[in-house]
Amino acid sequence: MKKRIAILGSTGSIGQQTLSVVRQHPDRFEVVLLSANSRVDILSGQAREFASAHLVICDPEKYPSLQAALPGRAVHAGIDALCDLVQGEDVDIVVAAMVGFSGLRPTLSAIRSGKTIALANKETLVAAGAIVMGEAARRGVQILPVDSEHSAIFQCLAAAGENVPVRLHLTASGGPFRTWERSRIAEARKEDALRHPNWSMGAKITIDSATMMNKGFEVIEARWLFDMPVEKIHVVVHPESVIHSMIEFSDGAVLAQLGSPDMREPIQLALSWPERLTLDNRKLDFGALGNLSFAEPDLEKFPCLSLAFEAIRQGGNLPCALNAANEAAVAAYLRDRIGFYDIPAIVREVLSRTDFADNPSLEAIFATHDAAFAAARELIWS
Numbered sequence: 001m002k003k004r005i006a007i008l009g010s011t012g013s014i015g016q017q018t019l020s021v022v023r024q025h026p027d028r029f030e031v032v033l034l035s036a037n038s039r040v041d042i043l044s045g046q047a048r049e050f051a052s053a054h055l056v057i058c059d060p061e062k063y064p065s066l067q068a069a070l071p072g073r074a075v076h077a078g079i080d081a082l083c084d085l086v087q088g089e090d091v092d093i094v095v096a097a098m099v100g101f102s103g104l105r106p107t108l109s110a111i112r113s114g115k116t117i118a119l120a121n122k123e124t125l126v127a128a129g130a131i132v133m134g135e136a137a138r139r140g141v142q143i144l145p146v147d148s149e150h151s152a153i154f155q156c157l158a159a160a161g162e163n164v165p166v167r168l169h170l171t172a173s174g175g176p177f178r179t180w181e182r183s184r185i186a187e188a189r190k191e192d193a194l195r196h197p198n199w200s201m202g203a204k205i206t207i208d209s210a211t212m213m214n215k216g217f218e219v220i221e222a223r224w225l226f227d228m229p230v231e232k233i234h235v236v237v238h239p240e241s242v243i244h245s246m247i248e249f250s251d252g253a254v255l256a257q258l259g260s261p262d263m264r265e266p267i268q269l270a271l272s273w274p275e276r277l278t279l280d281n282r283k284l285d286f287g288a289l290g291n292l293s294f295a296e297p298d299l300e301k302f303p304c305l306s307l308a309f310e311a312i313r314q315g316g317n318l319p320c321a322l323n324a325a326n327e328a329a330v331a332a333y334l335r336d337r338i339g340f341y342d343i344p345a346i347v348r349e350v351l352s353r354t355d356f357a358d359n360p361s362l363e364a365i366f367a368t369h370d371a372a373f374a375a376a377r378e379l380i381w382s
C-alpha cells in the first residue's frame with residue numbers, strides 16, 4: 001500500500017523537497033493534496049505532475065488565476081477548505097510545511113481527524129504546544145519531526161530504548177553572523193542575513209536563523225515534542241552542521257545523529273518511519289570532514305535566543321506572543337522597514353505588553369497572536 005501524503009505548503013522549500021523525496025519512491029508514496037498561499041505558477045506546475053491531487057490556494061484572491069492555469073480541474077480556495085480536505089479518508093500523513101502561525105489551524109484539523117503529522121512548521125508548537133500535543137495524545141496521533149535537530153533527537157531516543165536522557169543538546173550552525181562583531185551585525189541588511197552558510201531555506205526561517213530566534217523556537221519545539229523541561233535543553237553552536245543533535249544520559253554518555261545538511265533526509269525518514277529508504281543525497285565523507293567544532297552561543301550578539309528561553313520558562317501564552325511579534329518584525333525587516341536589532345527590541349517590548357494567561361485556550365491563543373502581531377506592527381510603524 002502506498003502512503004497517501006497531504007502537503008501543506010507544497011510550493012515552499014520543505015514542500016518542494018518533500019516532492020523530491022516522493023519522486024524517488026513513486027512505488028511507496030502518493031500525493032493526494034497540494035497547497036500554497038499565493039504562488040500559482042509553482043502550484044499549477046505541481047498539479048500537472050501530480051494529476052489526481054486535491055489543490056488548495058489559501059489566498060482566495062489567487063483562486064481565479066489558479067483556475068485559469070488549470071482548466072477543467074477542481075481547485076479549492078481558503079484555509080477552511082484546507083482544514084476540511086486534510087481530514088479526508090484518502091489522507092494517511094500530513095506534511096505540515098506552511099510557514100508561521102498560518103500552519104496552526106490546518107495542523108490541528110489534521111490531528112483531530114487522527115492523521116499522522118510530519119511536522120516542519122515549528123511555529124505551531126511555539127504558539128500552541130500544550131494544546132497541539134494534548135490533542136495529539138488524546139487521539140493517539142504520532143507527530144514525527146521534520147526539523148533536522150528534532151529528527152536527530154527522535155532517532156537517538158529510538159536508539160536509547162528505555163533509557164531516559166538527562167539532557168538534550170540542540171546544535172546550531174550559528175548562521176551567517178556567527179563570526180561578525182555586534183556593531184557590524186547591527187548594520188546587516190536582509191541580503192546579508194539571507195546568505196545562510198549551510199542550509200537553503202525559505203526567507204522567514206533564514207532570517208530566524210540569522211537572529212538565532214530559530215534556535216529559540218527549536219528549544220520550545222523540543223520542550224513539547226519530547227516533554228523535556230527547558231532547563232534540560234542546551235544549545236551548542238556547531239558551525240559544520242554535521243551533528244544534527246544529541247542526547248546525554250546520567251552516566252555522561254552522549255548519543256549523536258550525523259548526516260549531511262540535506263533536509264530530504266529527515267523529511268524522508270518522517271514519511272517512511274519506522275523504515276529507512278534509499279536517498280540520492282551526498283553521504284558524509286569523514287576523511288574530507290576534518291574537524292568538528294563546538295561553542296556556547298553568544299547571547300549578547302543573539303538576544304532572540306534569550307528572549308525565547310525567557311518566554312518558554314514563563315510559559316502560558318508568552319511563546320505565542322513571542323512568535324507573533326517575531327513574525328511581524330521579520331516581515332518588516334524583509335521589507336527593509338527596520339534594522340536587524342529592531343527585531344529583538346520589538347519582540348521584547350511586545351512580550352512586556354502581553355497580558356499573561358497561564359493555561360490559554362485555543363481562542364486565547366488566537367487572541368494573543370492577533371494582539372501581539374498588532375502591537376508589533378504599531379511599534380514598526382510608529
Ligand code: NDP
Nearest residue numbers: 009011012013014036037038039058098102120121201202
Ligand atoms: P517557505 O517560505 O519556503 O514555504 C512556505 C510555504 O507555506 C509555501 O508553500 C507558502 O505558499 C505557504 N504559506 C505561506 N504563508 C501561508 C499562509 N498564510 N497560508 C497558507 N500557506 C502559506 O518556508 P520553508 O519551507 O522554508 O519552511 C516551512 C516551515 O518549515 C517553517 O515553519 C520552517 O520553520 C520549517 N522548517 C523549514 C526548514 C527548511 O529547511 N526550509 C527546516 C526546518 C524547519 P506560497 O509559496 O504560495 O507563498
Ligand code: MG
Nearest residue numbers: 147148149218
Ligand atoms: Mg532546524
